[in-house]
Structure formats: structure tokens, C-alpha cells
Amino acid sequence: MPVYIDISRCIGCRSCEVACQRVHGGSGHINVHFVGDFASVPIFCHHCEEASCTMACFSGALHKEGDRTVFDVEKCTGCGLCQLACPFGVVRANKIAHKCDLCEGLAEEPTCVTTCPANALSTDFELASRRARSRAARAAAHGGKR
């Protein structure tokens, strides 16, 4: 399952970047962007349902497997069409494509998720909205003040 982010929790420590690089031999697939003083946002593959990178890939190296967008290195020719087809700029190609593989075969859970000290990343789609609901409930219990 893809990784989801609750950016109101991200503290911008870049631990996810380091963890990803460590697991993937030095070239990571997640980058923390800083937007002014407002926020830090880890940017990584969404594993889109309608994945443009898989539509652009002519060799079948990038393809969907269930809800994951997976990459078969044996079939990649390094043409870079996937990189140009990704709306979020998160598929990289430098002689060979590389993108988030959700740590398949490398770890039980995506390493960015298990590493994040702020619990901003998770594989649970519902988690962010459950948190928002419980924050609202706590606020209501304290007379509307937070």
C-alpha cells in the first residue's frame, strides 16, 4: 500500500530521506521540500491509480501491481519518458529509472514510515482524518478552545 503523509506533523528533520537512501544504496526516492516558514513537505511517489509513468513506459518496466506502481529494472532502457510523464516529478531517470518501491523485499514496512520520528508518514489512508476528528473532539470537550 502507498505511503500517506500528514504534513501538519512533519518536522522537517529529513530522517525519511536518510532512511530511504540507506535502504536503497545511497540513492533515495523521497525529498523533503521546505515551503517558506510554513511547512516541510516530503515529496515522493503517490503510486497513482491512473499512473502516467506506466502509460509512458513503452517497455513495460513500470507497471501497476494491485495498488502499487512497480518497476522492473531488467526491462528499463533508461529512456526517461517516465520522468517526463510524472506530474509530481518523483520518478528519476539517469541511465536507469528509479522510484519509490515501498521497500518491497528490503523491509517489512516502507523505511521512511518506520523511521519518521513525528509519525507524519503512514501506510494507513484513514489515519490523518481520524487524527483530525479526534483533535476536533478534544477541542469540543475543552469548550471549543485548543
Place this chain on the structure above:
Amino acid sequence: MIKVDASLCLGCLSCSNVCPSQNIVRTQTGEMRSIHWKRCKEECDLCVEFCPAKALTLVPFDETVPEPDVSFDLVACKICGSRYATEPMLRRIEAVLPANLQKDSEGLEWIRVCPVCRRNIEAERVTRQMVLGRSRKSP
């Protein structure tokens, strides 16, 4: 030997990546990408097989045929101006993606934007959403 149909070539460098004997030479400056096919005697057709545009064919070796060269002006990102892709590659993306995916939620034609700016736009969009969400919670 390899024959190149320059009108089909995307300039993607697949052929150069898969060539086992480095017979396909790439040169890239800030604004141009050039590909040069050396006259090769191999009967190997890896590049032919892996060309996304089917622009290459294997032909018998002939010393008199000049070595093919193809050059592309790199397209500038419409936001930051950095040169990031060849025109035929972008056209190809525009041809394979359904029209509804070619504009983002704010109507931006993102294919003409470089990957670096795409990441920045995504970070800014997510931040706006969060800030909006906060102001909605505490008016």
C-alpha cells in the same frame, strides 16, 4: 550497422544506454543534445529492439554511408527556464496521456514544466491545503 530515421527519433538515449559496445555517442551541452551513431559491424540489434520510437533498423555494413547524427534543441521549462527535455519526447508524452491528466487541478499544463518545478509546485499545493485546513478549524 544501424540506420536512423531522424524524423522518428525522440532523442531519449535508450539506444545509447543499451549499446554494449558504446557505439552510440551522446553529447549534451546546456541547450543541445546530440546523438552520434558510429558505423558498427556488430550483428547486435539491442538498440533497435529498445528504441521506443522504432527509429532504428539494422542494415548491412557499408563503409560509404556517413555516420548518422541527430541533434535536438532542449525545451525550456515554462516556469524556471531550465532546459529539461527534447521536443519529440514531450510530444510523445502528450500523445500517450489522456487529456484529463495533462492539466493539474489548477489547470496547469505540467508536461511543459520541468520535474524540479513540478516537485516545488506539489510542495506548495500541499502546504496551501494544510494552511487552509488550519484556518478552517480555528476561524
